[in-house]
Amino acid sequence: MEKKLLVAVDASVYSTNILHYLERLFAGLDDIRFHLISVVTCNPSETAKEWFDELELLNMLSREAKARYAKKNRYLKSAVERLGRNGIPAENVTTELKLSTGNPALEVLKVARKGFYDALIIGRRGISKLEELIMGSVSTSLLEKCHDVPIWIVDGQVDSRKFLVPVDGSHFTLQALDHLCFILQNNPSAEITLFHSTAIFSQTQQLEKDYCPRFLDSDWCETHRNNEEFYFKAPYHMLINSGFPAERIHRLETNKGMYASRQIVRQALIDDFGTIVMGRRRKQIKKGVFGSVTEKVLAMSENTAVWIVG
Numbered sequence: 591m592e593k594k595l596l597v598a599v600d601a602s603v604y605s606t607n608i609l610h611y612l613e614r615l616f617a618g619l620d621d622i623r624f625h626l627i628s629v630v631t632c633n634p635s636e637t638a639k640e641w642f643d644e645l646e647l648l649n650m651l652s653r654e655a656k657a658r659y660a661k662k663n664r665y666l667k668s669a670v671e672r673l674g675r676n677g678i679p680a681e682n683v684t685t686e687l688k689l690s691t692g693n694p695a696l697e698v699l700k701v702a703r704k705g706f707y708d709a710l711i712i713g714r715r716g717i718s719k720l721e722e723l724i725m726g727s728v729s730t731s732l733l734e735k736c737h738d739v740p741i742w743i744v745d746g747q748v749d750s751r752k753f754l755v756p757v758d759g760s761h762f763t764l765q766a767l768d769h770l771c772f773i774l775q776n777n778p779s780a781e782i783t784l785f786h787s788t789a790i791f792s793q794t795q796q797l798e799k800d801y802c803p804r805f806l807d808s809d810w811c812e813t814h815r816n817n818e819e820f821y822f823k824a825p826y827h828m829l830i831n832s833g834f835p836a837e838r839i840h841r842l843e844t845n846k847g848m849y850a851s852r853q854i855v856r857q858a859l860i861d862d863f864g865t866i867v868m869g870r871r872r873k874q875i876k877k878g879v880f881g882s883v884t885e886k887v888l889a890m891s892e893n894t895a896v897w898i899v900g
Contacts, residue, residue, distance in 0.1 A: 766897070870900045
C-alpha cells in the first residue's frame with residue numbers, strides 16, 4: 591500500500607533537517623508520497639475577500655507578508671529539487687503554500703486530517719521547555735491537539751537508520767508497532783530494536799483482552815497473551831508478519847535507573863539510534879503520578895526523531 595506523509599516546512603534549518611531525515615530513510619523507495627506544506631501568517635484584513643483568487647490575495651498582502659510568501663515559495667521549490675537529487679523523485683512530491691490568519695499549527699493539522707495522511711512530520715527548534723511555555727511552539731501545539739494522526743518530530747540532523755521501540759505489553763505499544771510495520775514495509779536498510787525497561791518507576795501494563803486480535807491472529811493472542819514475555823513476543827510477531835526481516839530485529843532489556851524515560855533517551859544516545867517510536871495514552875486516560883513517559887522522552891531527546899502514535 592502507498593504511504594502518504596505530510597511534511598510541514600518553514601524555510602528554516604529545522605525544515606532542512608527534516609528533508610535530510612526523509613532522504614536517509616526513504617531514498618529509492620517508490621511507495622511513499624510526500625506533501626510539503628508551508629503556512630504564511632497574515633492579518634485578517636489581508637485575506638478577508640474569500641472570493642479573490644490567489645494572485646489577487648497576494649497583491650493585498652503587506653510588504654512583509656509578501657516577502658515571507660516569496661521566501662517559502664522558493665524554499666518549497668528548492669526542497670523538491672533537493673529531494674530529487676537525493677533519491678526521492680519529483681513525481682513523488684507535491685507542495686502547498688497556504689495563507690492563514692490563525693494558528694499555523696491548526697492549519698497544518700486541518701490538512702493532515704482532511705487528507706488522511708499516515709503521518710505528520712514537523713521539526714523542532716531545539717528550544718527549552720521553559721521557552722516553549724513562554725513563547726509557544728508549533729510542535730508543542732500540534733502534539734497537544736493531534737491524537738488521531740501519528741506525529742514525527744525531528745530534532746537536529748539525524749543520520750542513523752536504527753529505530754528504538756520501547757515496549758511494555760500495552761496496546762499503546764501495539765498501536766505504535768502497527769504504524770511502524772506499515773511505514774517500514776519493504777525498507778531495505780532500517781533496523782529495529784525492541785527495548786524493555788524495568789526501571790524502578792516504570793509502570794507495568796496489562797493488555798485488555800480485546801486489543802490483541804486487532805493486530806495479531808486471534809489464536810496466537812489466546813495462546814500467548816498471558817506469557818510473561820508478551821511485551822516482546824507480540825511486537826516481534828507483528829514485525830515478522832509485516833515482512834520485516836528477522837535479522838534486523840533486535841531485543842534489548844535493562845533494569846538500571848529509576849525512570850523508564852531516562853533509560854530510553856540514554857539508550858538512544860549510547861547506541862546511536864536515530865528514531866524513537868512510542869505509543870501514547872488517549873487523552874481521556876489519566877497519566878501516572880510522574881507524568882507521561884512519552885512527553886519526557888520528547889523533552890529530553892536531542893538530535894533524534896521521535897514518532898508519537900495515538
